[in-house]
Amino acid sequence: MLPYLSPGLLIALVVVILAVIVVIKGLVIIQESEVMVIERLGAYHRTLQKGVNFIIPFLDQPRPIKLVRYLRHDxxxxxVMSQETRIDLRESVMDFPSQPVVTTDNVTVRIDGAIYFQIIDPANAVYKIENMSQAVEVLAKTTLRSVVGQMELDRIFESRAEVNAKIKEQMEEPASKWGVAINRIEVQDIEMPEEVKEAMHLQMSAERRRRATVTEAEGDKAAAIAKAQGQRESAILNAQGDKEAAILRAQGESRSIELVLHAMGEGEKSTRAVIGYLLGQSYIAMLPEMAKDGERVFVPYESSALLGAMGAFRDLTADDATMADITRRAAAAGGLTGSASAA
Structure with a gap:
């Protein structure tokens, strides 16, 4: 049997129970990276931040946000549509279905993209747009068609980063009105018709063959240039060697003539002797070349006089040690002359 309660005590008990209910209902704990938009009597009141918060039950109500997410399977x-009272402030990614886009060169491609966005103003995300995530998706699709529709197919493949940057730039201003920040856009996949794929494959094969031909031609050109430069340098070195050798020979002969003139003294006789010696020396130098064509060499009659002059020259310069070689050459020439006379 329940004990009897006085009216005053009963009222007090009811008040306590109501107070406990109000405290329980009004106590709200918000997690990290979350907020909650609170309305009081249908009007925006405040935004609850992380930690322990208290609201007035029945007067304060959370305003939910509508979100659309895509579940990808095969x-x-x-x-999937959802309504959430706790608004996540972390960066979110939306992977929307591929969209058909016509490029400036009249090629229809399907482009699959992903949007990375973040809610920075929860009140605007709730009150300024009816469905924030759907609005971001539609804006991304229309901007994608606008940007890609102004480009050729080859440029889309070569400049994906440029496409992403242009889409992000054009989405930032309208998305900011909804309290949303567009962090980045990624074009994931570009699907082309089969005939376009085949044409691009043939084009790439032709381009590879062209590059190979150009590379081979450049290699041949470099080799030819290197060979020509080597031959040129070799010819220059040979010419310089011949020049230096001729200078040395001329200097030696000049020195020999100076020594002979010094030994014989000045006069017409000594000058003629030197001239005869030089001519005889030239004949002797040519005899080995003439002897290559046969076993015997026929010396012209005029050469006997020159060789004789060389013999006289030898007698005049017998005391000079530098003329020993002339004597040996004259003796050899006499043997050849003898053979010629015998013939």
């Missing part, structure tokens, strides 16, 4: 995307 290349198929299934949209």
């Amino acid at each position: 290349q198929e995307f299934t949209p």
